[in-house]
Amino acid sequence: MGEGVELTRIIAGCKSGDADSxxxxxxxxxxxxxxYFYRLTGDRDLSEELLSVLFMKLxxxxxxxxxxxxxxxxxxxxxxxxxxxLRARKRRKKLLDAQRxxxxxxxxGLPKSDGxxxxxxxxxxxxGRLDTDTRELIMLRFYSNLSFKEIAELRSxxxxxxxSKLHRGLKKLRGFMES
Amino acid sequence: MKKPDRDNLRALFERFxxxxxxxxxxxxVQAGDEMLRAxxxxxxxxxxxxxIKLQMxxxxxxRHRTVHHLYRLAAGVAAxxxxxxxxxxSRAPQSNPGLSHAALIPTLIWESDDISADDIKLAYFxxxxxxxxxxxxxxxxxxxxxxxxxxxxxxxxxxxxINTAFWKE
Numbered sequence: 120m121g122e123g124v125e126l127t128r129i130i131a132g133c134k135s136g137d138a139d140s141x142x143x144x145x146x147x148x149x150x151x152x153x154x155y156f157y158r159l160t161g162d163r164d165l166s167e168e169l170l171s172v173l174f175m176k177l178x179x180x181x182x183x184x185x186x187x188x189x190x191x192x193x194x195x196x197x198x199x200x201x202x203x204x205l206r207a208r209k210r211r212k213k214l215l216d217a218q219r220x221x222x223x224x225x226x227x228g229l230p231k232s233d234g235x236x237x238x239x240x241x242x243x244x245x246x247g248r249l250d251t252d253t254r255e256l257i258m259l260r261f262y263s264n265l266s267f268k269e270i271a272e273l274r275s276x277x278x279x280x281x282x283s284k285l286h287r288g289l290k291k292l293r294g295f296m297e298s
Numbered sequence: 299m300k301k302p303d304r305d306n307l308r309a310l311f312e313r314f315x316x317x318x319x320x321x322x323x324x325x326x327v328q329a330g331d332e333m334l335r336a337x338x339x340x341x342x343x344x345x346x347x348x349x350i351k352l353q354m355x356x357x358x359x360x361r362h363r364t365v366h367h368l369y370r371l372a373a374g375v376a377a378x379x380x381x382x383x384x385x386x387x388s389r390a391p392q393s394n395p396g397l398s399h400a401a402l403i404p405t406l407i408w409e410s411d412d413i414s415a416d417d418i419k420l421a422y423f424x425x426x427x428x429x430x431x432x433x434x435x436x437x438x439x440x441x442x443x444x445x446x447x448x449x450x451x452x453x454x455x456x457x458x459x460i461n462t463a464f465w466k467e
Contacts, residue, residue, distance in 0.1 A: 138355040154339035242337035279314045289330030
């Protein structure tokens with residue numbers, strides 16, 4: 120990805136409201152951000168939606184970017200968007216459960232993963248066996264290109280905790296993949 | 299995705315575990331990274347990217363219009379404020395008669411915020427003046443028992459003293 124001067128130029132263009140600069144930013148980061156969302160949700164349509172939300176947020180918030188690691192800033196927003204999605208899904212699930220209990224009906228055959236008939240690859244299926252936090256940590260490190268120090272700061276936890284969780288998570292995932 | 303040399307994994311792990319454990323942990327993480335690289339996620343398609351670019355352009359255009367409207371609104375408000383100030387200053391000399399009334403009131407009372415204390419003082423001075431006025435009227439009408447030029451002079455002096463005390467306040 121365009122680092123240094125090139126990225127600075129693109130961000131300056133975004134701050135001045137230049138649509139072409141935003142398009143360049145999307146070209147530069149869409150693949151990684153989309154991969155991050157896809158590996159967390161396993162749903163292409165939903166990942167597209169979250170990617171769109173992310174870049175709409177960038178349009179609104181790029182003025183507040185004060186320098187420092189842009190990727191750290193970008194993936195912090197991406198992580199927040201994913202958490203918002205999780206919270207919204209939890210609320211919807213609670214509501215549906217409550218309605219189902221009220222009606223006393225049997226399961227309505229709701230799909231398990233966001234209503235989409237995804238043909239999941241093997242890695243995606245095994246990732247689903249990890250808890251959300253570990254999955255998120257592994258994907259954040261893989262897609263964001265951040266150092267452990269930056270990831271630990273982003274997650275507001277000691278670097279030792281981040282290292283340990285990532286090590287355990289990856290080892291577990293390899294175990295699942297090899298079994 | 300991840301640059302292999304981004305972190306010196308082994309050195310990092312050695313801060314929290316023995317060198318042998320650190321080496322093993324670093325190898326586990328590198329093997330995990332290899333596995334993730336071997337299974338790339340799907341990529342966003344061209345149409346999706348175009349759709350997002352269009353959405354961003356539309357949002358930017360909308361924001362530009364909003365900013366433009368805000369500038370116009372601010373210019374309008376500024377014009378109204380300037381016109382109001384001009385109108386106020388051009389009318390200011392005509393409002394001098396009001397100031398002459400204010401000048402009749404003692405400065406301390408006029409500027410004071412202590413309304414209750416000021417009211418008491420005003421009531422006191424008013425009653426004093428009324429009492430003296432009544433005495434003067436009684437003297438002029440010859441109703442006073444101690445009628446005489448001396449008494450009238452005394453009352454007039456008392457009135458003058460109260461008047462002076464009033465303006466001192």
